[in-house]
Amino acid sequence: GESVGLHLPTLSVQEGDNSIINCAYSNSASDYFIWYKQESGKGPQFIIDIRSNMDKRQGQRVTVLLNKTVKHLSLQIAATQPGDSAVYFCAERVSWGKLQFGAGTQVVVTP
Amino acid sequence: GAGVSQSPSNKVTEKGKDVELRCDPISGHTALYWYRQSLGQGLEFLIYFQGNSAPDKSGLPSDRFSAERTGGSVSTLTIQRTQQEDSAVYLCASSLEGDRAAYEQYFGPGTRLTVT
Numbered sequence: 534g535e536s537v538g539l540h541l542p543t544l545s546v547q548e549g550d551n552s553i554i555n556c557a558y559s560n561s562a563s564d565y566f567i568w569y570k571q572e573s574g575k576g577p578q579f580i581i582d583i584r585s586n587m588d589k590r591q592g593q594r595v596t597v598l599l600n601k602t603v604k605h606l607s608l609q610i611a612a613t614q615p616g617d618s619a620v621y622f623c624a625e626r627v628s629w630g631k632l633q634f635g636a637g638t639q640v641v642v643t644p
Numbered sequence: 645g646a647g648v649s650q651s652p653s654n655k656v657t658e659k660g661k662d663v664e665l666r667c668d669p670i671s672g673h674t675a676l677y678w679y680r681q682s683l684g685q686g687l688e689f690l691i692y693f694q695g696n697s698a699p700d701k702s703g704l705p706s707d708r709f710s711a712e713r714t715g716g717s718v719s720t721l722t723i724q725r726t727q728q729e730d731s732a733v734y735l736c737a738s739s740l741e742g743d744r745a746a747y748e749q750y751f752g753p754g755t756r757l758t759v760t
Contacts, residue, residue, distance in 0.1 A: 565747050567747050567748075574753070575751075575753055576648070576735050576737070576751025576752050576753050576754055577687070577735075577751050578751070579747075579748050579749065579750075582744075582747060582748070622686055622687065624687075624747070626746065626747045628700065629699075629743075629746050630675060630677065630692040630694070630699065630700055630746050631689055631692065631700055631702070631703075632687075632689060632747060632749070633689065634679075634686040634687040634688075634689075635686050636685060636686045637684075637685075637686050
């Protein structure tokens, strides 16, 4: 079946550097793509979304890029901080109310 | 204000027993979602409610799983005759109405279910 997946299970980043988390998707009909952050012992937290008719969207220290040609989604975190250490999930909205999540990437920020 | 709350936070049960997991959404949120997260895995959609009705139950793994929502607020996920493969963290989320709200979901801390 169609699915959302991530290229790298773990990403180690030095504090202050930029992080890039990648995600491949296969459902061309999804209208929104979303990034969530999950800290240990907590539920996921919404970070940013991008509509399928957009290529780029910026938030506070984060940028999401969507490449529909190769069905690729990425999350860029600028000046990574220790508080950014978490698991990051990409998700796509396959129908109203139904999100399909990828497996997640563990981001570890080192001093 | 208060976020999504779930109870219990941890539940250990014997194989074959029934369990009930509770979710209290954020006040005023009309949509409510249940997900399952196995160790080191992503979130698996189970069901979502709009008010008290469940337009999409497609993610429920088997007929041992059921969920209800009363008064447009609290929801209960029931697993009958639990199996070891049911062990996971069960997450609940809620959101407002509207197109954007369908993906900007607010999650609770989850209930960790262990079936022995």
